[in-house]
Amino acid sequence: MPSDPEWWRGAAIYQIYPRSFQDSNGDGVGDLLGIVERLPYVASLGVDAIWISPFFPSPMKDFGYDVSDYCDVDPIFGSLADFDALLDTAHALGLRVMIDLVLSHSSDQHPWFIESRASRDNPRADWYVWADPKPDGTPPNNWLSIFGGAAWAWDGAREQYYLHNFLASQPDLNLHCETVQDALLDVARFWLDRGVDGFRLDTINFYFADRQLRDNPPLPPDERNDNIAPRVNPYNHQRHLHDKNQPENLDFLRRFRGVLDGYGAVALGEIGDAQCDLELLGEYTSGGDKVQMCYAFDFLAKTPLTAARIAEVYARLDRVAAEGWVCWALSNHDVIRHATRWDLSPAALRGFTTLMICLKGTICLYQGEELGLPEAHVPFDALQDPYGIAFWPEFKGRDGCRTPMVWSAGALHGGFSTAPRTWLPVPHEHLSHAVDLQERAPEALLHHYRRALAFRHANPVLAKGALVNMVAQGDVLSFTRVGEAAEMFCAVNLGDRPATLTPPDGDWLAVGGEINAAHPGADGLVHLGPWQPCLLLRHGGG
Incomplete structure (x- = not known):
């Protein structure tokens, strides 16, 4: 691999959602060996690294973002040996490998939580955020879950509430407890020892909650937006001062960076905040002692990305994050694909791709965007995403951007799987965008991505x-x-x-x-x- 320690600065990272990339064993779900099979294609794009969404053991209530074992591979995706094969293949192709770490919360089936909820005095009793009810039995404060409803769930064994910023089956870890921090840093070391080149850190600004559990104040209606949660979600009615974005996060990120530096590894943080995202980006990525880069949701929002809007975002970056480093993305596994979100023509898709390779910052591409895939329509009876099921039909969830990749227009399920049924259906309208068709068409968007990325590599001024x-x-x-x-x-x-x-x-x-x-x-x-x-x-x- 090239030895540039700042390879990440201006790099192009390709996000792989493993359930939907390639199924190698015919069970209808993508897996690690499927990724291995398709890595030559990824390398052919001209990207520098891959980011793989979670593949750890999980009950899959939130499709891997509810981890029950941080140091293994869920059997549906394969084995640790398969992951080692993926690492070796990627590195041989010149691709670095970043994996998704979910450190703010675990599954309620993780052994840590099972022990923590057993009593108030066991060795892991304070590993999660527990609180007594108010005198009337209601939750300790007004915090809300991103997935809807209160952010507190009652546990009868402890007769206390536990915090969950996401699903009730995703209890929040208590990073105020130093032994929890130590355990999470050991998780990072496990994967770094295995050879990964870095991490994408899920919900990096959710690691700490206010020790005093103070109520969040209301957010005036004219300040609400749906960049983080859909408009129909009451989560948008609060100013999230106390349930995330706490100052203690900086010291933990410094500890995390110390581990990274020992391996020459990097981290990309996801900032989930609609109110102070770029300010947090500046805090978390400046000074050379925290994470190297973060991404916010400015370019992932529904708001059309006009010239004036981009200039406004960069002006704000200059004010609040001049010494930080941003990673831009137009699509990912949590938002409507940008081809549909902004109703873009083929020419517009090319224009935005060219713009991205010219902007200052690292860029992240989401699988299938190089094919111009539109958002898929997934009928209610085929939905898998609990978020969409909860808020249907006003918000249809994230399944529409997570449907399987289409490799071959004439093959079953677009070449993704030989199974009779796939975990999400392959939309018929995606087949005309298949890789094999675009490979044979010089004017196809796929080739524009390759040419644009090659142009960025040929002109280092665009990267750094x-x-x-x-x-x-x-x-x-x-x-x-x-x-x-x-x-x-x-x-x-x-x-x-x-x-x-x-x-x-x-x-x-x-x-x-x-x-x-x-x-x-x-x-x-x-x-x-x-x-x-x-x-x-x-x-x-x-």
């Missing part, structure tokens, strides 16, 4: 250079990336109408023809078609 002079003028977003050896002026028309751009003064070379970049015309102007970029390079940096 500074970003200055971002301007939104109508639908056109422009900025300059500045490195030690080169500068690149980037402009993208994020609209359906042609636009005209005055290029910057200086000795610039038009580049990016392979990704349909425009160049200055005889009149000295750049005439941008809908969703078309302009990329100008000059050597010598700032």
